[in-house]
Amino acid sequence: MNAPTALSHLTPEIALREVPDALIEALKARFGDQCSTAMAVRAQHGRDESSFEAPPPSAVVFAESTQDVADAVKLASEYSVPVIPFGVGSSLEGHLLAVQGGISIDVSRMNRVLSVNADDLTVTVQPGVTRKQLNEEIKSTGLFFPIDPGADASIGGMSATRASGTNAVRYGTMRENVLSLEVVTASGEIIRTGTRAKKSSAGYDLTRLFVGSEGTLGVITEITLRIYPLPEAVSAAICSFPSIEAAVRTTIETIQLGVPIARVELIDVNTVRMVNAYSKLNLREEPMLLMEFHGSPTGVKEQAETVQEIASGHGGNAFEWASTPEERTRLWTARHNSYFAAVQSRPGCRAISTDTCVPISRLADCLLESVAEADASGIPYFLVGHVGDGNFHFGYLLDPNDPKERETAEKLNHSLVARALSLEGTCTGEHGVGLHKMGFLVDEAGAGAVDVMRTIKRALDPKNIMNPGKIFSL
16 A cells, blocks of 8 residues: 555545536525635635645535525535535645535534533534634533644534544543534435433434544534533643653553543654744653643542652653643643644644554554654654544644655655554544545455445435545545
């Protein structure tokens, strides 16, 4: 299997479909100013945070309701024209690119928190609500939503990609935290999956089918989520280590001992330097773990003491505490901004960002071999990881005008994914497949399983209009 090096290799069957003038006229008649064909608007919706390029969509519909989405999809279906959902544009894997042409449905105006059920610990939101907005709106209830990918992504996009983040080791991913959905299917029909009940044995689990479907089966228009009480006590600390291996071994022992740590993030020394420069911090320039503990005051103290003892056994330095909410916020904001810190460290570069996830017992093998290979390549890179659940991210920083650097980075990506799969891991822990990981899906899931996915896709989207050219080819 060769690593893909260009968009055409990722989707060899690509062919832009005609978008008839009649469809554009029908969209403008239905949506008025909510439909734009301005080049600047189309260009904005024809790119994301990935390193890929494709022609922009022919039109952008700014949906303001579920019915708007349904009507736009019905019109697109009538003309067999692709539909690409758009939230905030933070995809790292090319999900938002109109690789077969079509129209973009922007759901950013569908940004209301519809209901908060504090007694049941659930909240229902529209897809354009972002994670930061959601937590700000429910803060007064004493509750929070823990899933926090690096970008301030939309809840719709997070659901569509089955995202996670720094809290996943304790609170899980979108897979565990979405209770039910409202979805517009490829025919324009509006369906609901699931209820607010915490469990159900009724029929096929359609919620899990659409969570992670990357817009290829329908457009998510409403999401009901689990939310959690704000912890009674929170404590955050930094611990630097003499090596990445020491930090990883500390993490593995912490998880295997069952310490209910809320966050444990690895940052390598290169990335620490980038974060210091970007966020104006003075972190010790060594591999480090950023940790957070949630619980009762006594429980938090016990957790921290246990992890500090483990870290000391691996040469870790004394914990440096972020003792106030402001200090914790600054620390975690810097961690979330590590991607932007890295890109700024090499002006004019493009980043190929990739992630994998392996069983925690295989983390050291996978990560250390990947670091050695990246160091030997000469390509600048950043490395961060939600290592408590075996998930880590490499970002290769490339000169966009140097095809040799792109080729080297794709070889590194190929080798990284192949290594993760050989260790019973996955080609993507949280970014999704999109365009970049299409070449690895059969290796991970097997041809038979991917054929089942294709069968589901054809059944729900017989005209192949829902974000075509992503996850797998038809």
